[in-house]
Amino acid sequence: MLGQVILSxxxxxxxxxxxxxxxxxxxxxxxxxxxxxxxFLMISMYTAFWMYALLKWDPLFTLPLASLLIFVISFLxxxxxxxxxxxxxxxxxxxxxxxxxxxxxxxAQFLWTPNYRFITESIVTDKKMAFGTIIIxxxxxxxxxxxxxxxxxxxxxxxxxxxxxxxxxxxxDRDTAKLMGIDTEKVYAVTFGISGICVGVxxxxxxxxxxxxxxxxxxxxxxxFVIVAFGGFGNIQGALLGGIIVGLAExxxxxxxxxxxxxxxVFLLYLLxxxxxxxxxxxx
Amino acid sequence: MKRIRGNILALILLIIFILxxxxxxxxxxxxxxxxxxxxxxxxxxxxITGFAGQTSFGHAAFFGIGAYTSxxxxxxxxxxxxxGMIFGAILASIISAVVSYPCFKLKGHYFAxxxxxxxxxxxxxxxxxxxxxxxxxxxxxxxxxxxxxxQFHSSKIPYFLIAYAFFVAVxxxxxxxxxxxxxxxxxxxxxxxxxxxxxxxxxxxYKLYAMMVSAAFTAILGTLYAQYILYIDPFMVFPLEISMKxxxxxxxxxxxxxxxxxxxxxxxxxxxxxxxxxLGGTGKGxxxxxxGALIVIIACxxxxxxxxxxxxxxxxxxTSVEKAEALS
Numbered sequence: 001m002l003g004q005v006i007l008s009x010x011x012x013x014x015x016x017x018x019x020x021x022x023x024x025x026x027x028x029x030x031x032x033x034x035x036x037x038x039x040f041l042m043i044s045m046y047t048a049f050w051m052y053a054l055l056k057w058d059p060l061f062t063l064p065l066a067s068l069l070i071f072v073i074s075f076l077x078x079x080x081x082x083x084x085x086x087x088x089x090x091x092x093x094x095x096x097x098x099x100x101x102x103x104x105x106x107x108a109q110f111l112w113t114p115n116y117r118f119i120t121e122s123i124v125t126d127k128k129m130a131f132g133t134i135i136i137x138x139x140x141x142x143x144x145x146x147x148x149x150x151x152x153x154x155x156x157x158x159x160x161x162x163x164x165x166x167x168x169x170x171x172x173d174r175d176t177a178k179l180m181g182i183d184t185e186k187v188y189a190v191t192f193g194i195s196g197i198c199v200g201v202x203x204x205x206x207x208x209x210x211x212x213x214x215x216x217x218x219x220x221x222x223x224x225f226v227i228v229a230f231g232g233f234g235n236i237q238g239a240l241l242g243g244i245i246v247g248l249a250e251x252x253x254x255x256x257x258x259x260x261x262x263x264x265x266v267f268l269l270y271l272l273x274x275x276x277x278x279x280x281x282x283x284x
Numbered sequence: 285m286k287r288i289r290g291n292i293l294a295l296i297l298l299i300i301f302i303l304x305x306x307x308x309x310x311x312x313x314x315x316x317x318x319x320x321x322x323x324x325x326x327x328x329x330x331x332i333t334g335f336a337g338q339t340s341f342g343h344a345a346f347f348g349i350g351a352y353t354s355x356x357x358x359x360x361x362x363x364x365x366x367x368g369m370i371f372g373a374i375l376a377s378i379i380s381a382v383v384s385y386p387c388f389k390l391k392g393h394y395f396a397x398x399x400x401x402x403x404x405x406x407x408x409x410x411x412x413x414x415x416x417x418x419x420x421x422x423x424x425x426x427x428x429x430x431x432x433x434x435q436f437h438s439s440k441i442p443y444f445l446i447a448y449a450f451f452v453a454v455x456x457x458x459x460x461x462x463x464x465x466x467x468x469x470x471x472x473x474x475x476x477x478x479x480x481x482x483x484x485x486x487x488x489x490y491k492l493y494a495m496m497v498s499a500a501f502t503a504i505l506g507t508l509y510a511q512y513i514l515y516i517d518p519f520m521v522f523p524l525e526i527s528m529k530x531x532x533x534x535x536x537x538x539x540x541x542x543x544x545x546x547x548x549x550x551x552x553x554x555x556x557x558x559x560x561x562x563l564g565g566t567g568k569g570x571x572x573x574x575x576g577a578l579i580v581i582i583a584c585x586x587x588x589x590x591x592x593x594x595x596x597x598x599x600x601x602x603t604s605v606e607k608a609e610a611l612s
Contacts, residue, residue: 033393081584088587091339091535098528099579106569106576222404222524229397264408267401271387274398278390 004134005255006248011136011144013247015202018147019220020227020239021154022198028234029171029191032082035097038221039104040196044070044203045212046112052119059122059208060142067200074196078189086188101221108214116211124208139209150201154194155236167191171234223263226270232283241281245269293459296546297452304444311561313440317512319553320447321505326534326545327454328501333531334540335467336494337474338388339396342403343502344526346376350503351510351521352410355422365434369507376503377496384495388488391477400524407522421517424510434511443512450508454501459542461497470494474540536582538591547590551582 023037047066051057081100085093119125127138158164169177170187178184202220210216227246231238246266253265277283300320304313325347333339353375354368387398411419429436436442461467469490472480481487510516529552537548555578559571586593 027393081580084584085587088583089539091531091539092583092587092589095532095535096580096583098532099576099583102572102576103580104576106572109569110573222400225397226401229394233393258412260412261408264405267405270401271398274390274394275386278394280394 002255004136005251007131007134007136008140009248009251010244011140011247012251013244014144014147014151015206015243016220016223016227016247017240017243018151018198018202020224020231020243021151021236022195022202023221023224024228024231024234024236024239025154025158025167025191025198026195027228029167030082030086030093030188031233032086032093033097033225034195035094035221036077036101036104037195037199037224038217038219039101039108040070040074040217041199041203041206041220042108042212042214042217043073043104044200045207045210045216046108048204048207049117049119049212052122053117059119059204060124063146063201063204066204067197070196070200070203071193072196075189075193078192082192083185083188101217105214105217112214114214116213118211119207122208137209143205143208146205147202150198151236151240154198157194158236163187163190223266226266230270230273230280232280235280235282238280238282293455293542296543297455300451301448304441310440313444315554315557317440317443317447318557319549320444320451321509321512322529322533322553323545323549324447324451324454324505325502325530326537326549327451327458327542328498328505329530330534330540330542330545331458331461331470331501332491332494332498334534334544335462335470335474336491337470338491338495339393339531340399340495340498341396341524341527341531342399342401343498343530344522344524345403345406346380346499346502347506347509347526348406348410348516348518348521349376349379350506351516352416352506353503354507355424355510355516356416358424359422364432365507365511366432369504372503372507373500376499376506380495380499381492385488385492388491400527403522403524403527407518410518410522417517419518421515421520424514424516426514435514443508447508447512450504454505455542455546457497457501461494462542466490466493471540532579536579536589538589541591544589544591551590 019037019041023034026032026034026037044066047069048059048062051062051065052059077100081096082093085096122139124138124142129136129138129141156164158167166177166182166187167190169180169182170184174184177187206216206220223246227239227242230242230245231240246269249266249269250262254262257265273281300316304316325343329340329343350369350372353372354365357363357368357371358365383402384399387395387402390398410416416422424435426437427433427435429438431442461470469480469485472483472485473487473490477487506521509521513520533548533552534545535548536552537546537550538544556571556575559574563570563574582590588596
């Protein structure tokens with residue numbers, strides 16, 4: 001039983017990691033908290049749902065389309081909104097992203113009602129995998145594997161490609177990066193777009209076993225904030241490890257203390273760890 | 285110039301005071317009371333975040349503690365909400381000190397996320413705590429109206445007067461802090477933590493003072509809110525939305541300024557209440573769609589807050605005066 005709890009915690013943790021990687025990139029590069037991150041995730045979930053409901057597309061088949069859609073939305077968000085508040089003092093950028101999240105969430109509620117919706121047919125639905133006594137649902141397994149793959153791709157992109165190095169340089173020192181001939185404007189837009197791809201992929205993967213509704217994104221963005229701070233801002237490895245720890249803490253806390261306390265355990269753990277690592281696990 | 289500024293504040297306070305009497309409409313008075321409560325919350329939040337630079341995303345915790353303490357004491361022990369209010373303020377102060385003391389070593393966003401985590405934990409405790417009726421919430425028993433019972437049923441004016449008194453008190457407390465040694469210390473901490481420490485300021489102690497004062501005022505307004513609505517549950521007084529509303533209106537008006545929360549609340553509260561009254565009846569959230577869009581637009585086109593716009597104008601005015609003087 002405990003093995004089951006641990007494994008399912010780790011699996012959902014990988015999905016949390018992917019959501020958090022998207023958030024930590026923006027945070028690290030631009031020092032902006034994107035409150036609308038969860039709402040982008042929610043749009044991706046709805047994309048999967050509507051393609052399934054209207055065209056009978058399998059969610060996994062929708063994946064590239066949804067990622068592209070969220071990439072475009074994120075990119076436009078940067079160009080139309082974030083760019084204007086980038087150099088504004090203090091918490092103005094937060095004001096803008098919070099307004100955007102209110103707008104998107106309530107627009108979704110207006111268009112699609114607050115009802116829970118489920119994707120009941122998919123390649124992965126109702127399939128299970130058994131590891132000895134531990135039984136894991138196929139949707140969770142696929143979501144975890146997809147998230148690991150995507151996180152690895154983002155990691156490779158940021159660490160090894162030219163654009164990725166430009167992103168890192170801009171994160172370290174924007175003005176110097178500019179002097180070195182890096183188009184920081186493009187770096188910012190691309191970072192936002194990549195962050196969108198992260199939630200685009202995560203949203204579709206989640207939609208195969210999680211209800212789709214307008215508030216669905218809010219919980220994930222709250223957890224993602226904690227995970228990002230847990231790992232250290234802008235740190236991809238930190239977000240990965242943070243996501244797994246949070247997934248574990250949530251499922252173990254739920255198992256031992258009751259589900260109503262599972263998030264309290266996550267937040268408490270965050271507060272405790274930060275006492276010893278004030279800048280997160282990987283922060284400096 | 286200084287005297288003019290003082291008079292502007294007095295004028296604003298006077299206008300707010302006479303408004304419900306020249307426009308005796310119940311909806312309008314309701315909005316005015318909410319405006320006073322949220323402007324007061326913004327002023328309290330400003331003390332720890334605007335002055336001391338420690339971003340709190342968790343002020344709903346203190347708001348809820350204030351609301352719950354007075355309500356529980358009244359509901360279970362028939363203690364006057366006024367006394368409950370004082371207990372609430374003390375309790376919120378103590379809790380804020382205990383939870384934020386270990387967090388003060390965290391900087392910037394790490395601190396902000398920690399306050400958010402604390403507020404969520406406290407909310408979770410109240411949701412599953414049977415003694416305080418958990419998620420069901422508490423309907424405050426209706427008793428005879430009067431000052432002692434802190435309940436008024438026939439008119440909104442007494443609530444307005446109490447809210448006004450609390451609001452004026454918190455404005456002057458914030459102003460007092462700002463103009464005194466503590467205000468300078470806090471602003472020094474905000475501008476450069478290291479420099480403030482090098483100057484010999486006990487940064488942790490002053491951050492702690494600021495947090496405790498801020499939490500106490502927030503709790504007092506929480507009691508007022510509970511007595512005004514006469515019903516509370518954890519999702520109403522502890523949610524992230526309350527914390528964020530306080531942040532939003534202060535940032536919108538102008539962070540770190542006495543006028544900021546007043547301007548921000550004057551824009552946001554009527555906006556959200558009137559859109560809710562006009563469009564909220566459809567139950568589809570059109571009000572919040574418009575509200576969200578407007579926040580984005582204001583943030584994009586007035587990144588310094590509305591106070592920034594006003595300052596810009598008056599500075600332009602100043603330079604033209606200087607030019608005129610130079611010319612003559």
